[in-house]
Amino acid sequence: TRDPYDPTNIFARILRGEIPCREIYQDAHALAFHDINPQAPVHALVIPRGAYVSLADFTVHASDAEIAGLWRAVGITADLLALTDPGYRILSNIGGHGHQEVPHLHVHLFGGRQLGAMLP
């Protein structure tokens, strides 16, 4: 059974254009924008257009095209932000133990400085 998707979550509202974001990239499958509370000099979020709560939901229920589209958008976003050559980190929080706060799948991209060792 799938976790119910709350269509009033903040990223659903960004996808519908109800609240603004600092957009980096968008296509048929995904939207990339800057995090409102950056934890690194570059902190971007990449989200699928589809209604998926988390990567756990997405990897089981999304179509192959949606899955390919999200990861393609992650790579394109990293290139647009010039992260790919110096390097960067991706992270996706899932559920309660993962400390996920917004219940629409998002992949964080952190970069722009030398990052420390992986947490936790």
Ligand code: 5GP
């Ligand atoms: P989570 O803890 O769910 O993985 O991360 C949610 C992220 O969304 C946080 O880094 C937070 O700063 C970001 N965020 C929350 N609300 C907004 C918003 O309205 N706009 C943008 N651009 N980012 C947001």
